[in-house]
Amino acid sequence: MRVVCLSKRKRIFHQLHTHLPPILLVSFSISSNSLSSSLPFYPTLHPCLIEIANMLERMDERLDPVAVIEEFEALTRDAGRIQRETLQKILEENGETEYLRRWRLNGRTDPDTFKACIPLVSHKDLEPYIQCIADGKNPSVLTGKPITTISLSSGTTHGKPKFVPFNDELMESTMQIFKTSFAFRNREYPIGNGKALQFIYSSKQFKTKGGLTAGTATTNVYRNAQFKKTMKVMQTPCCSPDEVIFGPDFHQSLYCHLLCGLIFRDEVQVVSSTFAHGIVHAFRTFEQVWEELVTDIREGSLSSRITVPSIRTAIARLLKPDPELADSIYSKCAGLSNWYGLIQELFPNTKYIYGIMTGSMEPYLKKLRHYAGELPLLSADYGSSEGWIGANVNPKLPPELATFAVLPDIGYFEFIPLKEDISEHEQERPCKLSAEPQPVGLTEVEVGEEYEIILTNFAGLYRYRLGDVVKVKGFYNSTPELQFICRRNLLLTINIDKNTEKDLQLAVEAAAKLLAEEKLEVVDFTSRVDFSTEPGHYVIFWEISGDPRAEILQECCNCLDRSFIDAGYVSSRKVNTIGPLELRIVKRGTFHKILDHYVGLGAAVSQFKTPRCVGPTNSTVLQILSLNGVKSYFSTAF
Numbered sequence: 001m002r003v004v005c006l007s008k009r010k011r012i013f014h015q016l017h018t019h020l021p022p023i024l025l026v027s028f029s030i031s032s033n034s035l036s037s038s039l040p041f042y043p044t045l046h047p048c049l050i051e052i053a054n055m056l057e058r059m060d061e062r063l064d065p066v067a068v069i070e071e072f073e074a075l076t077r078d079a080g081r082i083q084r085e086t087l088q089k090i091l092e093e094n095g096e097t098e099y100l101r102r103w104r105l106n107g108r109t110d111p112d113t114f115k116a117c118i119p120l121v122s123h124k125d126l127e128p129y130i131q132c133i134a135d136g137k138n139p140s141v142l143t144g145k146p147i148t149t150i151s152l153s154s155g156t157t158h159g160k161p162k163f164v165p166f167n168d169e170l171m172e173s174t175m176q177i178f179k180t181s182f183a184f185r186n187r188e189y190p191i192g193n194g195k196a197l198q199f200i201y202s203s204k205q206f207k208t209k210g211g212l213t214a215g216t217a218t219t220n221v222y223r224n225a226q227f228k229k230t231m232k233v234m235q236t237p238c239c240s241p242d243e244v245i246f247g248p249d250f251h252q253s254l255y256c257h258l259l260c261g262l263i264f265r266d267e268v269q270v271v272s273s274t275f276a277h278g279i280v281h282a283f284r285t286f287e288q289v290w291e292e293l294v295t296d297i298r299e300g301s302l303s304s305r306i307t308v309p310s311i312r313t314a315i316a317r318l319l320k321p322d323p324e325l326a327d328s329i330y331s332k333c334a335g336l337s338n339w340y341g342l343i344q345e346l347f348p349n350t351k352y353i354y355g356i357m358t359g360s361m362e363p364y365l366k367k368l369r370h371y372a373g374e375l376p377l378l379s380a381d382y383g384s385s386e387g388w389i390g391a392n393v394n395p396k397l398p399p400e401l402a403t404f405a406v407l408p409d410i411g412y413f414e415f416i417p418l419k420e421d422i423s424e425h426e427q428e429r430p431c432k433l434s435a436e437p438q439p440v441g442l443t444e445v446e447v448g449e450e451y452e453i454i455l456t457n458f459a460g461l462y463r464y465r466l467g468d469v470v471k472v473k474g475f476y477n478s479t480p481e482l483q484f485i486c487r488r489n490l491l492l493t494i495n496i497d498k499n500t501e502k503d504l505q506l507a508v509e510a511a512a513k514l515l516a517e518e519k520l521e522v523v524d525f526t527s528r529v530d531f532s533t534e535p536g537h538y539v540i541f542w543e544i545s546g547d548p549r550a551e552i553l554q555e556c557c558n559c560l561d562r563s564f565i566d567a568g569y570v571s572s573r574k575v576n577t578i579g580p581l582e583l584r585i586v587k588r589g590t591f592h593k594i595l596d597h598y599v600g601l602g603a604a605v606s607q608f609k610t611p612r613c614v615g616p617t618n619s620t621v622l623q624i625l626s627l628n629g630v631k632s633y634f635s636t637a638f
């Protein structure tokens with residue numbers, strides 16, 4: 001018998017208080033310190049304790065949402081104090097590193113000294129230090145405990161993946177965030193024992209020059225034993241075997257995820273992926289391959305498109321001829337109208353669909369809702385390869401309104417206010433991206449204001465500009481609830497105009513309504529600034545689900561141009577210091593090629609976010625877009 005681990009005594013006591021009669025509680029309290037050691041020796045003397053231990057072992061297999069929520073309540077009640085303590089802990093653990101000694105903290109750990117001594121940095125500033133770790137020259141240059149793993153951020157915003165340090169503390173905070181939002185989710189949408197159809201992919205880990213393990217952040221998480229354990233206690237183990245998740249070819253992994261989901265279709269309770277794009281992409285693929293999947297199930301043999309031997313062996317263990325299941329899936333699919341409600345039909349016991357649906361994922365919501373039918377869409381948490389920030393503790397809010405309550409013990413957070421800067425030319429729509437006042441602390445932010453977020457974590461990042469803009473929507477106890485607005489650096493700008501990813505998204509949404517009237521949709525989109533013409537102009541690339549008439553696309557193009565309401569843009573367009581916006585239609589499958597390109601660079605499909613603005617140096621993506629161009633329209637709106 002494995003006696004339950006007592007290291008989490010607080011949680012266990014809570015469980016006891018809520019589940020056991022007082023008499024057993026007394027007995028347990030007396031013996032709890034020595035329970036694990038005494039049990040094997042005195043089993044007959046403590047029958048009630050054996051019973052308790054067995055019960056706790058069973059409980060340990062499940063997460064106790066009440067206890068998790070209580071812990072979160074306690075943490076957020078005095079977020080200011082927790083922040084000071086967290087900073088103190090980070091600086092005590094790492095104060096002797098070369099990086100922190102350089103800034104002469106001299107052992108001080110208070111926020112004022114910290115802010116006065118340590119500069120705000122971006123990834124570029126830390127790159128030499130991180131490289132030094134990766135090269136094995138000094139693995140402790142940023143942290144007291146040497147860094148042994150490196151994460152690669154998705155790299156979809158800058159064109160190539162960046163290295164960031166990863167360690168056990170980041171892994172722990174990842175699990176803490178997962179458990180916190182699960183506890184809140186489970187309160188509203190309880191799930192029983194079952195499985196999750198998770199479209200997760202782990203790219204290969206490799207060794208850096210200095211021998212450190214490196215992989216995308218999601219890979220480092222999925223490959224950690226903690227991940228599987230957490231999924232198990234959250235009653236959502238993945239349908240697919242590890243060989244599928246860790247397969248070398250994501251097209252084959254995706255096919256097999258779908259197949260495993262169908263095999264376990266009655267057990268599936270949650271359909272998820274890290275980013276919503278992953279779910280939409282999976283079911284778009286399903287539309288193409290569903291008959292092949294049905295054949296595999298009918299015959300109990302795997303399609304020849306799967307060539308990776310380890311995946312074939314793993315799937316062979318699950319796949320048996322099941323004509324009844326094949327018939328049922330066939331008739332469900334054949335009965336659908338334009339695939340509406342596909343997920344619900346295929347997986348009838350699904351309680352919700354889960355993944356990051358905010359920010360650059362919003363454009364996929366329409367399609368996701370279409371596949372989901374009546375199933376609720378629950379937006380996942382907010383974080384990055386550099387560290388987690390907040391949990392979605394209001395799962396009932398629609399994704400468009402989702403907020404993230406900051407966990408005050410996983411890092412030290414600062415916020416640069418992006419105050420309105422209403423200049424003479426910009427009165428129609430104030431620009432929030434020009435001012436740069438001093439950062440404020442976590443509990444000093446104001447509701448309704450926008451901020452750039454600054455992160456200090458347990459993995460060697462100090463006052464690190466994450467590059468994200470967030471808006472404070474309210475407070476949970478004393479910790480702010482943030483709404484993700486956009487990446488700060490994703491600006492379409494030619495002269496005095498400034499348009500963010502969000503502005504682009506709103507413009508595309510407005511123009512896509514014209515397509516929707518024709519029963520067509522924008523499959524994906526991106527943009528660039530074209531300076532090769534005089535004056536320069538914005539180019540918006542669209543992949544469309546069909547072939548609309550030219551007049552419709554011309555209208556869409558005009559609508560896009562009019563929808564950028566930034567005052568700098570509008571005034572420049574009026575005086576032609578910015579040229580007419582260009583809408584360029586690309587071939588079907590172009591964005592798939594872009595995804596393949598990033599995956600080839602080492603990005604994980606799990607972390608993939610279509611770059612919404614392609615910089616002039618991103619020549620491969622520019623080339624893919626240019627080679628796949630079908631037609632161009634220029635705006636006549638001004």
Ligand code: AMP
Pocket residue numbers: 153154155156217356357358359360380381382383384385386466468484486487607
């Ligand atoms: P990565 O580079 O793959 O680590 O991606 C991290 C970035 O993804 C963050 O800095 C955000 O810009 C974006 N992101 C992560 N979580 C969310 C979320 N919940 N909503 C919107 N954007 C997010």
